[in-house]
């Protein structure tokens with residue numbers, strides 16, 4: 001019989017760092033709300049959650065790395081919102097943010113979760129931040145809980 005390993009969705013006793021961007025705060029506050037709700041409903045306590053605000057998505061990876069390197073957190077959740085219509089350098093901001101977050105996870109070994117919404121316009125972004133398309137912040141929190149447990153069990 002093959003051995004299967006699956007990360008549990010139990011957040012009790014785990015510590016989470018959340019890095020959230022102020023750019024497009026209307027959206028990112030909703031992502032943060034979704035993430036906190038998901039963490040707490042799975043057993044995380046307030047004192048085990050640290051939230052750090054950064055100016056924009058581009059700044060997320062540096063602070064995520066600081067948190068991950070501190071080894072204080074079971075997982076780091078990165079929340080941001082990049083809207084194509086707002087910037088001619090959308091592709092650069094989006095790809096550097098994604099690459100930077102992936103690099104933090106791979107270099108530190110701490111699950112570092114990509115909860116950055118990329119959207120064509122504000123309407124589409126809001127749909128992914130508690131609207132019709134769910135809440136990417138809550139999804140990111142669930143991925144963080146699962147990955148933190150998975151890493152522990154390997």
Ligand code: INI
Nearest residue numbers: 021023055056057058081082083086087
């Ligand atoms: N930052 C975002 O998080 N979302 C955006 O849509 C965005 N736009 O449109 O430019 C954005 N730009 C700021 C960027 O992340 C940095 O904060 C800035 O370039 C300073 O380094």
